[in-house]
Amino acid sequence: xxxxxxxxxxxxxxxxxxxxxxxxxxxxxxxxxxxxxxxxxxxxxxxxxxxxxxxxxxxxxxxxxxxxxxxxxxxxxxxxxxxxxxxxxxxxxxxxxxxxxxxxxxxxxxxxxxxxxxxxxxxxxxxxxxxxxxxxxxxxxxxxxxxxxxxxxxxxxxxxxxxxxxxxxxxxxxxxxxxxxxxxxxxxxxxxxxxxxxxxxxxxxxxx
Amino acid sequence: xxxxxxxxxxxxxxxxxxxxxxxxxxxxxxxxxxxxxxxxxxxxxxxxxxxxxxxxxxxxxxxxxxxxxxxxxxxxxxxxxxxxxxxxxxxxxxxxxxxxxxxxxxxxxxxxxxxxxxxxxxxxxxxxxxxxxxxxxxxxxxxxxxxxxxxxxxxxxxxxxxxxxxxxxxxxxxxxxxxxxxxxxxxxxxxxxxxxxxxxxxxxxxxx
DNA sequence: TTGTTTTCTGAACAGTGTTCAGTATGTTTG
DNA sequence: CAAACATACTGAACACTGTTCAGAAAACAA
Numbered sequence: 001x002x003x004x005x006x007x008x009x010x011x012x013x014x015x016x017x018x019x020x021x022x023x024x025x026x027x028x029x030x031x032x033x034x035x036x037x038x039x040x041x042x043x044x045x046x047x048x049x050x051x052x053x054x055x056x057x058x059x060x061x062x063x064x065x066x067x068x069x070x071x072x073x074x075x076x077x078x079x080x081x082x083x084x085x086x087x088x089x090x091x092x093x094x095x096x097x098x099x100x101x102x103x104x105x106x107x108x109x110x111x112x113x114x115x116x117x118x119x120x121x122x123x124x125x126x127x128x129x130x131x132x133x134x135x136x137x138x139x140x141x142x143x144x145x146x147x148x149x150x151x152x153x154x155x156x157x158x159x160x161x162x163x164x165x166x167x168x169x170x171x172x173x174x175x176x177x178x179x180x181x182x183x184x185x186x187x188x189x190x191x192x193x194x195x196x197x198x199x200x201x202x203x204x205x206x207x208x
Numbered sequence: 209x210x211x212x213x214x215x216x217x218x219x220x221x222x223x224x225x226x227x228x229x230x231x232x233x234x235x236x237x238x239x240x241x242x243x244x245x246x247x248x249x250x251x252x253x254x255x256x257x258x259x260x261x262x263x264x265x266x267x268x269x270x271x272x273x274x275x276x277x278x279x280x281x282x283x284x285x286x287x288x289x290x291x292x293x294x295x296x297x298x299x300x301x302x303x304x305x306x307x308x309x310x311x312x313x314x315x316x317x318x319x320x321x322x323x324x325x326x327x328x329x330x331x332x333x334x335x336x337x338x339x340x341x342x343x344x345x346x347x348x349x350x351x352x353x354x355x356x357x358x359x360x361x362x363x364x365x366x367x368x369x370x371x372x373x374x375x376x377x378x379x380x381x382x383x384x385x386x387x388x389x390x391x392x393x394x395x396x397x398x399x400x401x402x403x404x405x406x407x408x409x410x411x412x413x414x415x416x
Numbered sequence: 417t418t419g420t421t422t423t424c425t426g427a428a429c430a431g432t433g434t435t436c437a438g439t440a441t442g443t444t445t446g
Numbered sequence: 447c448a449a450a451c452a453t454a455c456t457g458a459a460c461a462c463t464g465t466t467c468a469g470a471a472a473a474c475a476a
Contacts, residue, residue, distance in 0.1 A: 007422085035462080035463060036463085037464090047425090048465085049423080049424055052424075056465075112377070132386045151402075154387070155398045156402065158396075159402050159406070162374030162378060163370060163374050164374070165374040166373040166375075166377065169373065169377045170369075170373055174322070175336060177332060178332075178333060178337040178340045178341075179366070187363055188366075191370065194367050195367050199410065200410070201409060201411075202409040244434085245433090253455080253456090254455065254457075256435080257455060259433095260454070260455075265434090
C-alpha cells in the first residue's frame with residue numbers, strides 16, 4: 001500500500017508549491033506587502049487551503065527561514081576548503097555580509113524579524129546552531145595554528161559574529177544615515193578590514 | 209493676538225497626549241498589538257483625530273523614535289564626565305547594551321524597525337548623527353591620549369558601534385538559541401569584555 | 417454503486433490603517 | 447448681538463489583513 005506514501009509526497013509537493021510562490025512574492029515585493037491571500041492567488045488555491053499545510057503565517061515564515069539557512073550554508077561551503085584559517089575567517093565574514101546584501105529578505109527572515117522565531121521560543125534553534133558551529137570550527141583552527149591565543153572558542157566566535165552582524169543589520173535597516181551615501185561603501189569596507197586587523201593583533205598570543 | 213500662539217501650544221499638547229498614550233501602550237503590550245484605534249480609545253478621541261496631528265502611523269513611530277534618542281542621550285550624559293577615555297568608551301558600550309535590555313521597545317524603534325525610517329529615506333538622520341558624534345568624540349580622545357593609533361575616527365567608531373550593536377540586536381531578536389539559556393548572560397559579558405581587550409590590544413600604537 | 421475519508425473553498429469574523437463628508441465648536445466680522 | 451467664516455472633531459465607510467469553519471467536491475474503499 002504505497003498510497004499513504006504517495007499522499008505524503010503530494011503533501012510535501014503542496015508545501016513546496018506554497019513556499020516557492022511565497023518566496024517569489026516576498027523577494028519581488030518585500031514582506032510587508034505579501035499576504036496569505038496573495039500567495040493563495042499566485043498558486044490558484046483558496047486562502048484557507050494554505051492553512052491545511054501551515055499552522056499559521058509564522059510557520060510559513062519559519063519554513064522560509066530554514067530555506068535561507070540552507071542557501072547560506074551552501075554559499076559557505078567553498079570557503080571551508082581554503083587553506084589558511086584566518087583567510088577562512090575573513091572570507092566567512094565577507095560571505096555573511098554579501099549574503100545579506102544580495103538576499104536582504106532572506107537575511108531579514110533569518111536574523112532580524114521576530115515573527116518566524118515566535119514559534120520555537122526557548123527551544124533549540126538548530127539552524128543557527130549549525131551555522132554558528134561552522135564559525136566555531138574556524139576559530140578553533142585559528143587557535144590550533146597559533147594565530148589566536150587559546151581561550152573560550154564560544155566567546156571568541158560570539159564576539160566575531162556579533163561584530164559582523166552589527167554592520168549588516170545597521171546597513172539593512174538604513175541606520176547609516178550619518179555617513180554620506182557616496183562614502184558609505186568605502187567606510188563599510190574600511191571598518192571590516194580594520195576589524196580583521198584588530199582581531200589579528202588583539203587575539204594573537206602574547207609571546208608572538 | 210496671542211491666539212494663534214495658544215492654538216500652536218494646544219496643538220503641541222495634543223501631540224504629546226497622543227505620543228504619551230502611544231508610548232505607554234507600546235511599552236505595555238508591544239508594538240504588534242497596538243493599533244491607532246487602541247491609542248484613540250486610550251485618549252478618548254476618534255481614530256480620525258490622530259490623523260490631524262500625525263500624517264500616518266510611521267510619523268507617529270518616528271516621533272517616538274526621536275523621544276527614544278532623547279532618553280538615550282540623557283542616559284549617556286554622566287558617562288561623558290568620566291576621566292579616562294577608554295573607560296568612557298567601555299561605559300558607553302555597556303550603557304548602549306543596558307539601554308537596549310531595559311528599553312527593548314524603544315531600542316527597536318531606534319535601531320531595528322524599518323517603519324519609522326521609511327519617511328526620511330535618503331535624508332539626513334539627525335538623531336543617529338548626534339549619537340554617533342558622541343562616540344566619535346570619545347574615539348578621538350582615545351587617540352589623543354595615545355591609547356589608539358591615529359587613523360580615521362569615523363571608521364574606528366563605525367567598527368565599535370557595529371560590534372556592540374551586533375550583540376544587542378541578536379539578543380533582542382532571540383538569535384542566541386545556540387547558547388544555553390543559563391550560560392547566555394555569562395557568555396555575553398565575556399564576549400563584551402573580550403571585545404574591549406581586543407580593541408585595546410589591536411588598536412594601540414605599534415611602538416607601545 | 418454506495419459509503420467513507422480526505423481535500424478544498426466561500427463566507428464570515430474580528431481586526432487593521434486610512435479617508436472624507438458632515439457636524440459641532442470657536443473665532444472674527446458686519 | 448447675529449451672521450459668516452475657520453477650525454476641530456467624528457461616524458461611517460473602504461480596502462485590506464490573518465484566521466476559522468460548515469459544507470461542497472473529490473478521492474478512495476467496500
